Amino acid sequence: MSNLPPESASPAPQRPSWIDAFQLRQPPAGFIDDPYPWYAELRRHAPVHPLASDACLLTRHEDIVAVYRHPAARSDKRREFGPKFGVGTPLYEHHTSSLVFNDPPLHTRVRRLMMGALNQRAIARMEAGVVALVDGLLDRLAQRPGGTADLIEDFAAGIPVEVIGNLLDVPAPDRTPLRAWSLAILSALEPAPSAATLAEGHAAVTDFSELLRGLIAHRRRHPGDPEADVLTRLLQGDGSPDGAFTETELLHNCIFLLNAGHETTTNLIGNGVHALLTHREALQQLQADPGLLGTAVEELLRFESPLQLNNRLSDAPIELRGATLPPGTFITLAVGAANRDPSVFPDPDRLDLARKPNAHLAFGHSAHACAGMNVARLEARVAIGRLVQRFPKLSLAGPAVRDRRVRFRGFSRLPVQIG
Numbered sequence: 001m002s003n004l005p006p007e008s009a010s011p012a013p014q015r016p017s018w019i020d021a022f023q024l025r026q027p028p029a030g031f032i033d034d035p036y037p038w039y040a041e042l043r044r045h046a047p048v049h050p051l052a053s054d055a056c057l058l059t060r061h062e063d064i065v066a067v068y069r070h071p072a073a074r075s076d077k078r079r080e081f082g083p084k085f086g087v088g089t090p091l092y093e094h095h096t097s098s099l100v101f102n103d104p105p106l107h108t109r110v111r112r113l114m115m116g117a118l119n120q121r122a123i124a125r126m127e128a129g130v131v132a133l134v135d136g137l138l139d140r141l142a143q144r145p146g147g148t149a150d151l152i153e154d155f156a157a158g159i160p161v162e163v164i165g166n167l168l169d170v171p172a173p174d175r176t177p178l179r180a181w182s183l184a185i186l187s188a189l190e191p192a193p194s195a196a197t198l199a200e201g202h203a204a205v206t207d208f209s210e211l212l213r214g215l216i217a218h219r220r221r222h223p224g225d226p227e228a229d230v231l232t233r234l235l236q237g238d239g240s241p242d243g244a245f246t247e248t249e250l251l252h253n254c255i256f257l258l259n260a261g262h263e264t265t266t267n268l269i270g271n272g273v274h275a276l277l278t279h280r281e282a283l284q285q286l287q288a289d290p291g292l293l294g295t296a297v298e299e300l301l302r303f304e305s306p307l308q309l310n311n312r313l314s315d316a317p318i319e320l321r322g323a324t325l326p327p328g329t330f331i332t333l334a335v336g337a338a339n340r341d342p343s344v345f346p347d348p349d350r351l352d353l354a355r356k357p358n359a360h361l362a363f364g365h366s367a368h369a370c371a372g373m374n375v376a377r378l379e380a381r382v383a384i385g386r387l388v389q390r391f392p393k394l395s396l397a398g399p400a401v402r403d404r405r406v407r408f409r410g411f412s413r414l415p416v417q418i419g
Contacts, residue, residue: 022038025191031406051330054328059341062341063321067320068365073331074315075100080313085202093205114257121227138155142390155269159379160262160265160379161175161262182259182263185208190407208258264306265375267306269380271303273394293384295355297384298360299352299355301362303339306408306409314331335362336409394418400415
């Protein structure tokens with residue numbers, strides 16, 4: 001593999017003293033608020049950065065794409081999740097049964113079933129419902145006392161929960177805990193989750209599974225239209241010899257639908273709106289030209305990637321930058337760093353809503369690209385587009401509160417003034 005050019009044509013700066021000690025388990029002060037300066041130095045000085053004797057962090061776009069494509073880079077996490085969660089625990093069963101942490105042939109079969117339920121026809125049918133949902137939330141924002149709101153709690157977080165709730169036909173009274181369950185399950189994926197975080201994650205998987213068992217039993221007795229009802233489609237499979245989920249696979253891939261859809265979309269909308277409100281010229285450009293919305297969403301995904309870190313485990317040697325990653329290496333892929341790599345994105349720290357091409361990795365890459373990415377894109381286009389047109393004077397109403405996780409990037413609070 002050829003080496004990438006340096007990030008600057010100027011003489012190479014001195015290697016920062018902090019690099020050798022850099023760890024994601026205990027990141028430097030300020031890293032969560034703005035990781036990009038650290039990523040830039042790691043790309044320049046330590047693009048394959050050791051995190052342990054059997055672990056490394058990659059920050060360059062070319063390297064991360066190479067690992068995504070490499071047949072020896074595996075997604076199966078049983079070796080990692082056994083010690084982390086405990087074999088046989090709810091979190092272990094969930095994260096080793098759902099789509100994202102599996103390899104072929106299981107991954108191929110599960111992805112085929114999932115993509116069949118989330119095909120383009122299904123997404124097209126969703127659009128009118130997403131528009132109605134977003135417009136209803138905007139009507140509520142317009143009625144907020146004093147014209148202030150929390151854009152996460154009052155807008156962004158409600159959209160994916162309702163969309164996934166509709167896809168699975170979760171009764172409206174049962175949707176209240178879905179967001180908290182999703183946050184609890186995904187927070188357990190952080191590099192160093194606390195005992196309390198793990199306990200909350202186990203409980204969330206157990207409670208969500210119990211809800212789903214009731215829904216699944218009802219749908220087996222009363223199937224819906226598989227063209228419009230995702231749960232019925234998942235129950236029926238695709239008619240091939242292996243084209244049906246086991247009960248465990250069905251439960252955990254329904255949970256996965258909520259988790260992936262909730263986290264990605266809530267953070268995409270929150271990060272995207274915050275970026276626009278802190279780059280007013282870009283906001284005004286989008287308001288003046290709504291035709292930019294498609295490329296704008298891709299740029300917002302690149303600029304502040306909702307998923308900052310991904311992982312792979314090598315099961316054979318992988319050659320990278322003249323070095324060999326031996327079998328058994330835990331490889332952390334810094335998606336947020338790759339999406340600011342100047343060798344791929346000219347002027348990468350500039351928000352350019354018309355950027356083309358835009359080979360961002362926010363949804364992963366290759367065979368493991370996010371199965372629900374087009375649902376997230378639809379929700380973001382509708383939510384962000386209609387928000388900035390409805391409230392042209394939208395502005396920040398106080399300090400935004402950044403979620404304190406390193407794997408996922410988003411806000412826990414985003415106070416705004418409606419107009």
